Amino acid sequence: MAALLALPGLAAAATHIVTIEGMQFQPAVRTVKSGDTVVWRNKDLVPHTATAAGKFDSKSMAPGGQWSWTAKAKGRQDYACTFHPTMKGSIVVRD
Ligand SMILES: [Cu+2]
Numbered sequence: 001m002a003a004l005l006a007l008p009g010l011a012a013a014a015t016h017i018v019t020i021e022g023m024q025f026q027p028a029v030r031t032v033k034s035g036d037t038v039v040w041r042n043k044d045l046v047p048h049t050a051t052a053a054g055k056f057d058s059k060s061m062a063p064g065g066q067w068s069w070t071a072k073a074k075g076r077q078d079y080a081c082t083f084h085p086t087m088k089g090s091i092v093v094r095d
Pocket residue numbers: 047048049081082083084087
């Protein structure tokens with residue numbers, strides 16, 4: 001019988017997907033918990049980045065590529081694609 005670890009405050013870290021498709025981050029706003037991982041997946045036919053100045057920078061994600069980042073500091077991180085500055089998204093980190 002498998003032991004179930006469900007201690008308060010020790011919930012397992014989750015992984016959240018942000019799909020890049022049609023020159024958009026989907027969903028545009030993603031709420032995660034500190035310790036969770038966010039994975040951006042580029043489904044477009046052109047490269048993109050997920051860049052929050054001074055916070056994180058995926059660098060160029062090739063078509064079909066992906067990049068992951070682990071959220072730590074609480075707060076809202078607004079980011080954009082450096083190649084297409086009209087592409088914007090946000091990660092909201094809660095504890
Ligand atoms: Cu882009």
